[in-house]
Amino acid sequence: MPTVNIPLFPLSSPLFPDSRMPLRIFEVRYLHMIKQCQKDSEPFGVVALRAGGEVQRPGVDESTYSIGCLAHLTDLIEVQPGLLMIDTTGGKRFHIEASERGAYGLWHGRVSLLDEDMAVDIPPDLQPLADKLGALIADAQKQGLEKQLPLTRPYRLDECGWVANQWATLLNIDTVIKVDLLSEEDPLARLTKVKLLLS
Secondary structure: OOEEEEEEEEEOOOOOOOEEEEEEEOOHHHHHHHHHHHHHOOOEEEEEEEEOOOOOEOOEOOEEEEEEEEEEEEEEEEEEOOEEEEEEEEEEEEEEEEEEEOHHHOEEEEEEEOOOOOOOEOOHHHHHHHHHHHHHHHHHHHOOOHHHOOEOOOOOOOEHHHHHHHHHHHOOOOHHHHHHHHHOOOHHHHHHHHHHHHO
16 A cells, blocks of 8 residues: 555545535645645545544644545635635545644644545445435436535446445434444445445
8 A cells, every 4th residue: 555645634524535525724724735735736635533623722632533535626716815715526545654743733644545446336235325326416417406416427326335435425424434434445335334324
């Protein structure tokens, strides 16, 4: 597994591969991080919080789970000085090998990148999950709301990993459950877990 050094962005919920996450950036540490990522055309890492808050507070340290997902910048709008609106797409998952806090309280991590999911066909017993997701996308398209979905094209409704990741993004479930889904290496097993959550 290749190892890289990346800035980390702790959030209350994880990012999943091929999912979309818009973010409002106003803290100094993240304004600098985003501008640098844009300049270098490099991603940052989104990790879910175990403790602490998304906004830095004196005397309160963040702690995160050890698995995360690369976030690739797809759009950036400077609303006003000190406020950015960005759009990101989830890339590869990673494991944090080591992390440290640097200037302005920005976290950096040495991470091992995980392989992308293999393209595993959806078995008949899990096909209703793909059908339901497809119907949700089709309904959003009819209403002109497709761009508001936290999903990205191409829609791979025939792959276990892709369908599982999109449901994990859409479902209103506890962070610890989302982290468990993100940690699951087997795309078929991940989609099976999603089925239990939807049943």
